[in-house]
Amino acid sequence: MTMPVKEPSIFDHTGHKIITEDREIAIIAKMDNPLIAILGNVVSEEECEELIFLSKNKMNRSKIGSQHEVSDIRTSSSTFLPEDDLTNRIEKRVAQIMNVPVEHGEGLHILNYKQGQEYKAHYDYFRSKAKAANNPRISTLVLYLNDVEEGGETYFPHMNLSISPHKGMAVYFEYFYSDPLINERTLHGGSPVTSGEKWAATMWVRRKQYR
Numbered sequence: 001m002t003m004p005v006k007e008p009s010i011f012d013h014t015g016h017k018i019i020t021e022d023r024e025i026a027i028i029a030k031m032d033n034p035l036i037a038i039l040g041n042v043v044s045e046e047e048c049e050e051l052i053f054l055s056k057n058k059m060n061r062s063k064i065g066s067q068h069e070v071s072d073i074r075t076s077s078s079t080f081l082p083e084d085d086l087t088n089r090i091e092k093r094v095a096q097i098m099n100v101p102v103e104h105g106e107g108l109h110i111l112n113y114k115q116g117q118e119y120k121a122h123y124d125y126f127r128s129k130a131k132a133a134n135n136p137r138i139s140t141l142v143l144y145l146n147d148v149e150e151g152g153e154t155y156f157p158h159m160n161l162s163i164s165p166h167k168g169m170a171v172y173f174e175y176f177y178s179d180p181l182i183n184e185r186t187l188h189g190g191s192p193v194t195s196g197e198k199w200a201a202t203m204w205v206r207r208k209q210y211r
């Protein structure tokens with residue numbers, strides 16, 4: 001019988017913390033194949049509040065897919081934040097955590113879910129062969145910007161895993177394995193917020209330079 005092999009991971013941090021240029025990030029939990037990591041102390045309370053403040057008047061109904069359609073798969077509102085001192089600092093830190101050059105990231109995508117809103121289970125990687133061949137997405141970090149009263153967990157149905165949103169914490173996962181079955185296990189969603197609201201920021205990363 002052959003033993004299952006652990007495929008190489010982009011996230012090569014060991015130990016209990018990740019020391020970035022400006023902050024010490026806590027590794028709370030980690031699993032392999034696919035690698036999913038729960039991280040603490042990714043951003044400060046002030047940074048969370050500032051990101052929400054900067055986004056508040058810019059939120060639009062989220063779209064999905066290459067045709068940018070409105071869909072009941074994703075009922076949240078969202079916006080891409082433009083570059084400034086704060087977003088540059090956070091994007092740089094997030095790139096160090098994700099172990100990729102900052103230019104491979106798509107930028108901070110802020111999400112707001114009101115009560116009842118959700119993002120149904122989906123893959124972050126491109127299903128279209130052409131798009132995937134050109135410059136595929138390889139990894140995601142979802143950063144939680146507030147404490148949600150109830151609901152709003154990020155769930156991975158194939159992994160029987162659900163992550164509760166806590167202000168300043170994040171979940172990281174990657175889906176660039178040679179075994180497609182491992183990539184498929186990164187199916188995930190944002191469950192409906194049942195009380196309060198949820199603010200999050202997503203960083204999607206490409207294999208090659210994007211910006």
Ligand SMILES: O=C(O)CCC(=O)C(=O)O
Nearest residue numbers: 142153154189190200202
């Ligand atoms: O809101 C969440 O917990 C998940 C967000 C997500 O899956 C995404 O932005 O791609």
Ligand SMILES: [Fe+2]
Nearest residue numbers: 122123124188
């Ligand atoms: Fe996603």
